Amino acid sequence: MQESRLKHESRTIKNLVEDYRAGRIVIPEFQREYVWRKSKAPLLIDSIYQNFPISSLLLWRSDAEVHARRATPRANRSGSTSWLIDGQQRVITLSKTIDGEDGIDGGFNPDTEEFKLSNAATRKNPDWIRVADIWSDEAFRRLRRQFDGSRQAERFEARLERVRRIRDYEVPIVEMVDHDFDDAVKAFERINTLGVRLKKEDIESARVAARHQRLIADEIVPYLHQIRQQGFQRLNVMHLFRACAFIARPDGRNRTPLHELDRKEVVGAWKQTKQATGQAIALIRSELGLINMDILWSGALMVPLIAICATVKARDRKADELVGWLALAALCRRYSGASETALEQDLRACKQSDPVRALLANLRTHRSTLLAEPKDFFRFAQRPQWPADPVHRQYESRRA
Incomplete structure (x- = not known):
């Protein structure tokens, strides 16, 4: 039996979301429900935009028979699966934000460099641009044509490019390798019971x-x-x-x-x-x-x-x-x-x-x-x- 170890690496947000959606990163059954309020999404995106750290994720790599908590995305069983022990709220929020799905439709104001949830007012206001459109290559090409000829075009385009680079932000990953199921559950329990919140x-x-x-x-x-x-x-x-x-x-x-x-x-x-x-x-x-x-x-x-x-x-x-x-x-x-x-x-x-x-x-x-x-x-x-x-x-x- 191989000795258990911890593997340290980093992955871009784009790769993390792709792995989650493809079922290569899965939420295990013993995880909690997704509980973040939608209002947290703009704060998370802004932290990455400001190049602030958003903490590491903890994965558990295993070939064991483990049940997923969520029916979708479906777990990919073609190889060993990475089970998400800590970081579910961040990964799911990023996945929802990229496409603006499930009501987490973020907006960005290139003049003030603010992020907020889209609403009726921001959708009518040309100063606000959907984050999902900035991240979409096709939609972004249309946006760039709108800025052509304006005095603020260069400054706004630079800020929109910075939003696009959020997808390339590298998140530190700690992966539990060759740990058994009980170890994974214990790790989850300790992270969620021994964490110290700021007073x-x-x-x-x-x-x-x-x-x-x-x-x-x-x-x-x-x-x-x-x-x-x-x-x-x-x-x-x-x-x-x-x-x-x-x-x-x-x-x-x-x-x-x-x-x-x-x-x-x-x-x-x-x-x-x-x-x-x-x-x-x-x-x-x-x-x-x-x-x-x-x-x-x-x-x-x-x-x-x-x-x-x-x-x-x-x-x-x-x-x-x-x-x-x-x-x-x-x-x-x-x-x-x-x-x-x-x-x-x-x-x-x-x-x-x-x-x-x-x-x-x-x-x-x-x-x-x-x-x-x-x-x-x-x-x-x-x-x-x-x-x-x-x-x-x-x-x-x-x-x-």
Whole structure:
């Protein structure tokens, strides 16, 4: 028996689609259904147009008797078959887009270099050209004749040629050779259960880093590490971003993300955010006697506190009212549901003349009574990740 191995190569999109349609690349029965929304097709085509990577495909080469998931295209049994383990959504989308079939009829605007799904408006608008027509040799020859004599002909033709070269884009392929069926199924399961999706904080950090270079690496990450060492591990990048964006434009009607603000605004707001976060931590320690966030189960609980510390002068703040709201919000699990909506409501409350009263009003819409009930303490006591440390014992003694 031959030893299993991985073979690395690349194939053009044109060849991949031809192999899929000819049944040389087949969707195995254990694959999922095709689930991509049609709106993803223009994004995929645009990524290739921009020469961005679209990740590799995983194939399994086997002569074993395996059932295909889809009746069409029919599997070609004349030789060994390549079964598509990872990349089904991309391959099928490309196949559908090339001919504009099954409703995935893409359009391209050579002036703006945009891709979108064709609709009644784009079909009537001469500025939009079907991607399928650009990829068709016969249709493309007709298109070129339409541009002859226009001032923009050379520029448009160059962009249309670039769209045509999408078919020559080389996709990296990893092929499992001499693996058995169980290996193929295990590979599929692991790819679809162990994959790590980008979180919102990852995406927002990337956007901020792109707009404000060195701010993340030199300022935000070191400070986040510093406060986590102090026991406030539940504060994350997004919490600090939300507070910072509020501080940058506390009077704004709508929230403006940091990556849309100019650098001067962000740098100034970040300095205030650090100072206000320090003040909020000091309040929690002095007024509640807490040394970490074991009881404060979400970092979102600190965002309104930081916002108020930054925008309300110290002499006008009432520490007992602030930490009173914080304790009630923690007991009522204020951000356990639609946390983004709740946080947006509470940051709007922070703009009011009496922010604590406005925050309490928000809590009352979340819960009929603000009086602590036995079940509130029971929820905390049952959290298995809490260590039996002095802070936990201190909370239990207060409850008693």
